[in-house]
Amino acid sequence: MADTVLFEFLHTEMVAELWAHDPDPDPGPGVSAGLRGEEAGATKGQKMSLSVLEGMGFRVGQALGERLPRETLAFREELDVLKFLCKDLWVAVFQKQMDSLRTNHQGTYVLQDNSFPLLLPMASGLQYLEEAPKFLAFTCGLLRGALYTLGIESVVTASVAALPVCKFQVVIPKS
Amino acid sequence: MGRGLGGRVTSGGSRDAVPGAGPPKMAVCIAVIAKENYPLYIRSTPTENELKFHYMVHTSLDVVDEKISAMGKALVDQRELYLGLLYPTEDYKVYGYVTNSKVKFVMVVDSSNTALRDNEIRSMFRKLHNSYTDVMCNPFYNPGDRIQSRAFDNMVTSMMIQVC
Numbered sequence: 200m201a202d203t204v205l206f207e208f209l210h211t212e213m214v215a216e217l218w219a220h221d222p223d224p225d226p227g228p229g230v231s232a233g234l235r236g237e238e239a240g241a242t243k244g245q246k247m248s249l250s251v252l253e254g255m256g257f258r259v260g261q262a263l264g265e266r267l268p269r270e271t272l273a274f275r276e277e278l279d280v281l282k283f284l285c286k287d288l289w290v291a292v293f294q295k296q297m298d299s300l301r302t303n304h305q306g307t308y309v310l311q312d313n314s315f316p317l318l319l320p321m322a323s324g325l326q327y328l329e330e331a332p333k334f335l336a337f338t339c340g341l342l343r344g345a346l347y348t349l350g351i352e353s354v355v356t357a358s359v360a361a362l363p364v365c366k367f368q369v370v371i372p373k374s
Numbered sequence: 375m376g377r378g379l380g381g382r383v384t385s386g387g388s389r390d391a392v393p394g395a396g397p398p399k400m401a402v403c404i405a406v407i408a409k410e411n412y413p414l415y416i417r418s419t420p421t422e423n424e425l426k427f428h429y430m431v432h433t434s435l436d437v438v439d440e441k442i443s444a445m446g447k448a449l450v451d452q453r454e455l456y457l458g459l460l461y462p463t464e465d466y467k468v469y470g471y472v473t474n475s476k477v478k479f480v481m482v483v484d485s486s487n488t489a490l491r492d493n494e495i496r497s498m499f500r501k502l503h504n505s506y507t508d509v510m511c512n513p514f515y516n517p518g519d520r521i522q523s524r525a526f527d528n529m530v531t532s533m534m535i536q537v538c
Contacts, residue, residue, distance in 0.1 A: 258517075261517055264475060350409065350476055
């Protein structure tokens with residue numbers, strides 16, 4: 200079953216390639232340990248790479264949001280859409296389900312994955328914590344794209360406390 | 375069954391069906407409407423007045439919206455993508471289908487083509503949905519643009535009345 204690693208390798212190369220184009224190696228002041236969001240401590244060039252990655256994920260998410268729910272009946276409410284993301288979308292892309300979904304019922308959802316496949320081969324613990332956010336940008340876009348196709352505008356951010364556990368926070372603004 | 379009306383569609387220019395095989399499954403106009411209610415793709419048989427079909431599709435959107443909001447208040451097991459007959463006029467019947475991403479498909483068929491059964495219409499909509507999904511997954515397609523894919527065109531051509 201070599202299929203799963205194909206995407207992982209492609210993703211690693213995508214991140215490496217987009218990062219390499221950034222001509223400014225100086226990380227600038229205030230490099231934090233990347234605990235909250237992927238923009239912490241990045242220069243303008245790095246921010247561009249992150250948004251390019253997120254944009255790619257967004258387009259892929261749009262296509263997946265169209266293809267995956269085909270035989271499923273229309274969703275009744277927001278929570279159903281989030282459950283679809285945690286189960287069907289995650290299984291289709293990462294061959295496993297999301298480990299936990301929490302919500303405050305006010306439009307904020309926290310999706311937690313205890314062994315995120317794109318971070319699993321890197322480390323287990325606190326090593327490489329600063330590098331982790333850029334490997335989550337594509338997946339944030341993926342979630343946002345799928346939500347957008349299903350009619351929900353949202354803001355998705357990711358955070359890592361210790362590899363490979365990561366949390367995706369989806370905020371859906373109330374209109 | 376359904377052959378009592380003969381193997382021909384009465385509107386002009388259709389090809390002769392094989393006697394005893396029933397009329398071919400054909401639509402007169404097919405439209406794909408985005409969730410913001412503008413057309414992504416609309417095609418009708420060229421000999422007829424296209425504006426009339428555009429107008430029909432436009433008015434059918436109201437009925438589609440009504441059905442969608444009615445579905446939202448109904449019980450769980452009634453939620454379905456296929457909306458069924460939207461409204462009949464004296465010459466035409468209009469059918470609707472909505473996807474999970476709120477993209478609507480509207481199909482207008484000739485009223486005299488009575489052998490077109492419900493499950494045939496459903497299978498036509500399913501084919502449309504599959505082709506639309508392929509268009510969405512095409513990296514050269516920007517979501518929200520008009521659909522210009524030739525593959526999609528060919529599939530729609532196969533569903534429309536052959537008018538020479």
